[in-house]
Amino acid sequence: MLSDNILRLEHVTMQLGGVVAVNDLSLEVNQGEIVALIGPNGAGKTTAFNCITGVYQPTEGKILFENNAYISTSPVIDPTPDEVTKMGIARTFQNIRLWKSMSVFDNVLTAKHMHAKHNVFSATFRLSHAEEKRMREETAELLKEQDLLQYKDDLATSLPYGLQRRLEIARALATDPKLLLLDEPAAGMNPQETRELGEFIVQIKEQHHLPVLMIEHHMDLVMQFSDRIYVIDFGRLIASGTPSEVQANQKVIDAYLGVSDNE
Amino acid sequence: MNLVPFLISGVSIGGQYALIAVGYTLVYGILRLINFAHSDVFMVAGLVMVYMTTSLPMQYALPIVVVATVALGFIIERVAYKPLRTAPRMSLMISAIGVSYLIQNLAYYLTGGLAKPVTNLIPWISDTITIFGQVTKRVTVITPILTVLIVIGLVALIKNTKIGLGMRAAARDFEAAQLMGIKINGVISFTFIVGSFLASIGAMLYFTNFPSVAIGSGGMPGLNAFVAAVFGGIGSIPGAVVGAFIIGICQELIKGLGASAFSDAFTFVLLIIILCVKPTGLFGEKTIDKV
Amino acid sequence: MLTDKQLRRKQFILVLAVCLVVLAGAIILDATLPSYHIIIKVIKKGAVYATVAVSMNLLNGFTGLFSLGQAGFMLLGAYTYAIFSIPVAQRAGVYMYYDGGIVQFSIPEFFAGIFGESFGTGFGMIVTLILAGVIAGLIALLIGLPVLRLKSDYLAIATLGFAEIVRALFQWAKLGPLTNGSNLLRAYPDFKHCTAYILITAAVVAIMFLLVNSSYGRAFKAIRDDEVAAEAMGINLAKHKRLSFVISSFFAGVGGGMLAMYMGTVQALSFKSAMTYEILLLVVIGGIGSLTGSVFTSFVYVAAVEWLLRGLDSGKFLGISAPGIFKNGFRMAIVSILIMVVVLFFSKGIFGDKELHDLVKKQPKKAKEVKKNA
Numbered sequence: 001m002l003s004d005n006i007l008r009l010e011h012v013t014m015q016l017g018g019v020v021a022v023n024d025l026s027l028e029v030n031q032g033e034i035v036a037l038i039g040p041n042g043a044g045k046t047t048a049f050n051c052i053t054g055v056y057q058p059t060e061g062k063i064l065f066e067n068n069a070y071i072s073t074s075p076v077i078d079p080t081p082d083e084v085t086k087m088g089i090a091r092t093f094q095n096i097r098l099w100k101s102m103s104v105f106d107n108v109l110t111a112k113h114m115h116a117k118h119n120v121f122s123a124t125f126r127l128s129h130a131e132e133k134r135m136r137e138e139t140a141e142l143l144k145e146q147d148l149l150q151y152k153d154d155l156a157t158s159l160p161y162g163l164q165r166r167l168e169i170a171r172a173l174a175t176d177p178k179l180l181l182l183d184e185p186a187a188g189m190n191p192q193e194t195r196e197l198g199e200f201i202v203q204i205k206e207q208h209h210l211p212v213l214m215i216e217h218h219m220d221l222v223m224q225f226s227d228r229i230y231v232i233d234f235g236r237l238i239a240s241g242t243p244s245e246v247q248a249n250q251k252v253i254d255a256y257l258g259v260s261d262n263e
Numbered sequence: 264m265n266l267v268p269f270l271i272s273g274v275s276i277g278g279q280y281a282l283i284a285v286g287y288t289l290v291y292g293i294l295r296l297i298n299f300a301h302s303d304v305f306m307v308a309g310l311v312m313v314y315m316t317t318s319l320p321m322q323y324a325l326p327i328v329v330v331a332t333v334a335l336g337f338i339i340e341r342v343a344y345k346p347l348r349t350a351p352r353m354s355l356m357i358s359a360i361g362v363s364y365l366i367q368n369l370a371y372y373l374t375g376g377l378a379k380p381v382t383n384l385i386p387w388i389s390d391t392i393t394i395f396g397q398v399t400k401r402v403t404v405i406t407p408i409l410t411v412l413i414v415i416g417l418v419a420l421i422k423n424t425k426i427g428l429g430m431r432a433a434a435r436d437f438e439a440a441q442l443m444g445i446k447i448n449g450v451i452s453f454t455f456i457v458g459s460f461l462a463s464i465g466a467m468l469y470f471t472n473f474p475s476v477a478i479g480s481g482g483m484p485g486l487n488a489f490v491a492a493v494f495g496g497i498g499s500i501p502g503a504v505v506g507a508f509i510i511g512i513c514q515e516l517i518k519g520l521g522a523s524a525f526s527d528a529f530t531f532v533l534l535i536i537i538l539c540v541k542p543t544g545l546f547g548e549k550t551i552d553k554v
Numbered sequence: 555m556l557t558d559k560q561l562r563r564k565q566f567i568l569v570l571a572v573c574l575v576v577l578a579g580a581i582i583l584d585a586t587l588p589s590y591h592i593i594i595k596v597i598k599k600g601a602v603y604a605t606v607a608v609s610m611n612l613l614n615g616f617t618g619l620f621s622l623g624q625a626g627f628m629l630l631g632a633y634t635y636a637i638f639s640i641p642v643a644q645r646a647g648v649y650m651y652y653d654g655g656i657v658q659f660s661i662p663e664f665f666a667g668i669f670g671e672s673f674g675t676g677f678g679m680i681v682t683l684i685l686a687g688v689i690a691g692l693i694a695l696l697i698g699l700p701v702l703r704l705k706s707d708y709l710a711i712a713t714l715g716f717a718e719i720v721r722a723l724f725q726w727a728k729l730g731p732l733t734n735g736s737n738l739l740r741a742y743p744d745f746k747h748c749t750a751y752i753l754i755t756a757a758v759v760a761i762m763f764l765l766v767n768s769s770y771g772r773a774f775k776a777i778r779d780d781e782v783a784a785e786a787m788g789i790n791l792a793k794h795k796r797l798s799f800v801i802s803s804f805f806a807g808v809g810g811g812m813l814a815m816y817m818g819t820v821q822a823l824s825f826k827s828a829m830t831y832e833i834l835l836l837v838v839i840g841g842i843g844s845l846t847g848s849v850f851t852s853f854v855y856v857a858a859v860e861w862l863l864r865g866l867d868s869g870k871f872l873g874i875s876a877p878g879i880f881k882n883g884f885r886m887a888i889v890s891i892l893i894m895v896v897v898l899f900f901s902k903g904i905f906g907d908k909e910l911h912d913l914v915k916k917q918p919k920k921a922k923e924v925k926k927n928a
Contacts, residue, residue, distance in 0.1 A: 053786060055782075055786075080785065080790070080791070080792075081782075081785040081786050082785050082786075082787075082788045082789055082790045082791065083790075085785075085786060085787060085788035086788050090786075090787075091786055093782075093783065093786075097780050097782060097783035097786075098780075098783070099775065099776050099779035099780055099783065099784075100779050100780070101775060101778075101779050101843070101907065102772070102775060102776070102779065106772055106775075109769075109772065110769075110772040110773060110775075110776045110787065110789075111787040111788070112769075113769050113770075113772065113773045113776075113787075113788070113789060114787070114788030114789060114790075115788075116769055118769065120765070120768075120770045120797055120801075123768040123769045123770050124761065124764045124765045124768050124770065125764065126764065126768075132768075132769065135769070171787065172787075174787075175787055175788050
C-alpha cells in the first residue's frame with residue numbers, strides 16, 4: 001500500500017571530510033504537514049538539507065520523493081540540485097542567497113525559467129512571446145500574493161531583511177514545488193516577526209497545498225506551528241513526534257542543555 | 264637518437280621554471296590570485312640585467328638586478344593589489360592583467376621596442392664545460408643545484424621564522440590570520456619580495472642561455488612556470504618545484520624528438536588534463552565548498 | 555509617472571535615434587572619404603573590437619565565467635574566414651609552399667556565381683563570417699565539456715592554455731595545406747565601406763542585447779550572482795554555462811573573421827594572449843555587464859590609439875613638440891596607465907551595468923506634473 005508521504009529518508013549517512021555529519025537518518029514528510037528538523041548547532045541539519053536537495057551525494061542510504069527513490073547509493077542515483085528542484089523540491093537558504101544584481105521581480109521571474117518550454121533561439125528572438133508573458137503574469141501574481149509587488153523594481157538586496165526572507169520563499173514558490181524546504185527561515189528575526197513568519201508559512205501551506213520541511217532554532221515557532229518534529233544531535237536522530245511529545249523527551253532536554261547553553 | 268643533451272637542458276630549464284613557479288604558488292597560496300604580472304617581473308629582471316651588465320662591473324650589476332626586481336614586485340603589490348583587498352577576486356585578476364599590460368607597454372617605450380642582446384654574459388656561469396660527454400654552459404649544471412638549495416632555504420624560512428608562520432597562517436585562513444593579529448600587509452609584501460627575488464635569480468640564469476631579452480620574453484617561461492605550479496598543486500612549494508622539473512624535462516625531450524613547435528602546447532595539454540582529472544594538482548589539498 | 559509602456563517606447567526611440575545617427579554618419583563618411591582614410595580604418599577596427607568585446611562581456615560579464623580564450627576563438631574565426639574566402643585563382647600564390655592548399659573553392663566566389671558579382675560576393679562574405687562563428691562555436695562546445703567544470707581562476711588559465719594550443723597548432727607545418735603553416739594568409743575579400751562593418755556589429759550587439767534580456771540572459775545573470783542559488787532554482791549549470799560559452803565563442807569567431815578582413819592578412823603568430831587581455835580590459839573599462847560600455851569603449855579606444863594619440867609616438871602632440879619623450883611606445887604607455895587608473899579607482903567602469911536606454915528614466919519630478927495636469 002502506498003503511504004501518502006511526499007518525502008522519505010531511509011538510513012541516510014553523510015561523511016564530510018572524515019566527520020559523520022549525518023548518521024543513519026530516517027524521516028518522512030507527509031502531505032499537508034509542516035515538519036521541523038531541529039537540533040543544536042552543528043547537529044547536521046543543513047547537511048541533511050544538502051543531501052535532500054542533491055548538493056551532496058550521501059555516503060549511504062536513499063531518499064524517496066512521492067515513493068520514488070531519486071537519490072540512492074545502490075544503485076547509484078546522483079541527481080544535480082537543479083534536477084531535484086525540477087522534480088518538485090524547492091528550498092531557501094540559511095544565509096539569504098538572492099541574486100543581488102537583479103530586481104525583486106527578476107528574482108522571482110528567473111526561478112520560472114526552468115519550466116519554460118522555449119529554447120535559447122526562440123527566447124532571444126522573442127518567438128515565444130506568449131510564454132514570456134505568462135511567466136511575467138504569474139510572477140506578478142505571486143508577488144502580489146506575498147505583498148511584495150510594490151517593491152518589484154527595487155534591487156532584491158535593498159529590501160529590509162524580513163522581506164528578503166519572504167522574497168526568497170516567493171522565489172522558491174515560483175518553481176512550482178510540491179515540497180518546500182526552509183533553512184532557518186526565522187534566523188535573525190525578533191519574536192514579533194517570527195510569529196508573523198509562522199502564520200505566513202501556515203498560509204503558504206494551505207494556499208499552495210504545500211507540505212513544508214524546515215530547519216529552525218526558534219523554539220516558539222517550531223512548537224507552535226509544526227505538526228511533527230524530528231530532533232537530531234551529532235547527526236543522529238534522537239527523538240521525533242508531536243511538539244508536546246518532543247518537549248517532554250528527556251534525550252532532547254539533555255541534548256539542548258548539555259551541548260549548547262545558549263538555546 | 265641521443266636525448267642526453269635534451270635531458271640535461273631539461274633539468275636546467277626545469278630549475279629556472281621552478282624559481283618562477285614558486286613566486287606564483289606563494290602568491291596564490293595567500294591571495295588566491297594568479298599573478299599575471301609575475302612573468303613580466305621576470306622579463307624586467309632580464310632587461311635590467313642586460314642594461315646593468317653592459318654599464319657596470321658584475322659585482323655591482325647583479326645586486327642591482329636583484330634589488331630592482333624585488334622593488335618592482337613590492338610596488339606592484341602595494342599599488343595594484345593592496346587597494347583591492349576586499350574587492351571580488353575577479354577584480355584582482357583583472358588588475359593583475361592590467362599591470363602585465365602596463366609593464367609590457369612601459370618596457371616597450373623605455374627600450375624602444377627592440378630586443379636587447381645579451382652581450383656581457385655573467386662570467387664563470389657562462390663558461391663552457393663538458394658533462395656526460397656533452398658540451399654545455401656551466402649555468403646548465405648550476406641551475407638545478409642552486410634551485411634546490413634556494414628552495415630548501417625558503418622552506419626552512421617558512422617553517423622556522425615568525426614571518427614564515429604568518430605566511431602559513433595567511434595561506435590557511437586569511438581572515439582568521441588577520442583576527443589573530445598577524446600583520447597581513449607585511450606578510451603579503453614579504454611574499455611578493457620573496458617571489459620577485461627568486462624571479463630575479465631565475466632571470467639571470469635563464470637569459471644567460473639566450474641571445475637577447477625582448478618585451479615578450481617573460482610570457483612563455485612565465486606561463487610554463489604557472490602551469491608547473493598548478494600541476495604540482497598550487498599553493499604547495501614542493502609541488503611547484505617538482506612540477507617545474509617535470510615540465511622542463513618533458514618540453515626539452517619533445518624538442519629532442521623533433522616536435523619543438525609543440526613543446527609549449529604540450530604544457531597546456533598537460534594543464535587541461537590535470538585540471539580536469541585532478542584540479543588540485545599533485546600535492547594540492549582538496550577543499551569542499553560550503554553551502 | 556511614466557507607465558512601463560511609455561517608458562519602453564521612449565527608450566526605444568532613443569536607441570533607434572542613436573543607431574540611425576551612427577548609420578547615417580557611416581554612410582556619409584563612406585561617400586566622402588577614400589577607403590584608406592584613417593577615420594574609415596578607425597571605424598572598421600572599432601567595429602571589430604566592439605564585436606569581440608561584446609562577445610567577451612556575455613561570458614565574463616553576464617555569466618561570470620572568467621575565460622581568457624578569446625584570442626583562440628578569434629584565431630579560429632579569422633582562419634576560417636580566410637581559408638574559405640580566398641579566390642581560387644589566388645590560392646596557388648598564397649599557398650605557394652603547399653601546392654595551392656587543399657581547399658579549392660571560395661564561398662564568396664560561389665555566391666558571386668549565383669547572385670552576381672557585387673551582391674553575391676558580399677552575401678558570400680557574410681556566409682563565410684557566419685561559418686567562422688560556427689567553427690569557433692563548435693570548438694567551444696568540445697573544449698567546454700571538460701573546461702567549464704573548473705572554478706574561476708582555473709577556468710581562466712585553462713582557456714588561456716587552449717588559446718596557446720590553437721596558436722601552436724595552426725602554425726604546424728603538417729597542417730600547412732589547410733592553414734599555410736607559419737606563412738600569411740592573404741588576398742581574400744574585404745568590405746570596402748565601413749558601413750558594412752557597422753551593420754554587422756550592430757546586428758551582433760542587437761542579438762546580444764535581446765539574449766541578455768531574455769529568460770536565458772536572466773538565467774546567466776543568476777549564475778553570475780550566485781551559482782548555488784541558481785542551481786537550487788532549477789537552472790542547469792552545465793547547460794547554461796556551455797550555452798553562454800558557445801554563443802560567446804561564436805561571436806568571437808565572427809569578430810575574428812572581421813579582424814582578418816580588416817587586417818588583410820592573417821597569421822596565427824599575432825593572436826597572442828595580449829590580444830585577449832586588451833579586449834578584457836576594454837570590457838572592464840566599459841563596465842562589466844554593459845553592452846553599451848563595451849561598444850563605446852571599443853570605438854573610443856581604437857580612435858585614441860590608432861588616430862588621436864598618434865602624435866605621442868611621433869614627437870608632436872597637441873602642438874607640443876618633445877621628440878625625447880614623445881617617441882615610439884609612449885602612446886601605449888599612457889593608455890595603459892589610464893587603464894590601470896580605471897581598473898583601480900573606477901572598478902565599475904564607465905557604464906557600470908547600465909545600458910544606453912537607461913538614460914531615459916522614470917522621473918519623479920515629471921510624475922508630479924502629470925498628476926497636476928490630471
